[in-house]
Amino acid sequence: MNSDNDLQIAGDLLEVPHLLQPPREHPATVAEFVGLARSIAADRDQWAHLVRYDATTRWYHRLRTGPGYEVWLLSWVPGQGSGRHDHGRSSGVLTVLEGALTERTAHGTRVLTAGAADTSPHGGGGEWGRVFAPGYVHEVVNDTLEPAVSLHVYFPGLTEMPMHDSPHCEARTGPHPVTA
Secondary structure, three states, rough: OOOOHHHHHHOOHHHHHHOOOOOOOOOHHHHHHHHHHHHHHHOOHHHHHHHOOOOHHHHHHHHHHHHHOEEEEEEOOOOOOOEEOOOOOOOOEEEEEEEEEEEEEOOEEEEOOOOHHHHHHHHOEEEEEEEEEOOOEEEEEEEOOOEEEEEEEEEOOOOOOOEEEOOOOOOOEEOOOOOO
């Protein structure tokens, strides 16, 4: 008997385990890294007890590593900033967990806030975070009067962070690879 219904021919694909792709143990796409950042942000118990504030420098803690990626937790007291930099060959996801941070690029300024739902560049409130590719030059600063906490996912893991003195200068390697 012929059938026009492929499901009747093949049966339920969920009942044929060898046809299903196994779930990935670690993120491998930009969307999966954004998902990782969002899931960590949503699980406050996973990171809140680790946060420290340092008036002399930004505090940072490597929260997780996986094949080819790192997740960093950073705190920013008012006035602390990263300086203009890029992330070498790494791509990344920057997410604000508490407070607000200002990101400055050659294309303008954005305020990144914890839990902001509007991620459009011309939206009303702040943005939830940023996704960036290798060579993306920016500066991140806490311009508010309250401390801030951010989460950074780098893939591959961050091995260099060229600093930029001004928008038109040559890059140089900074003293510490982990900033933003």
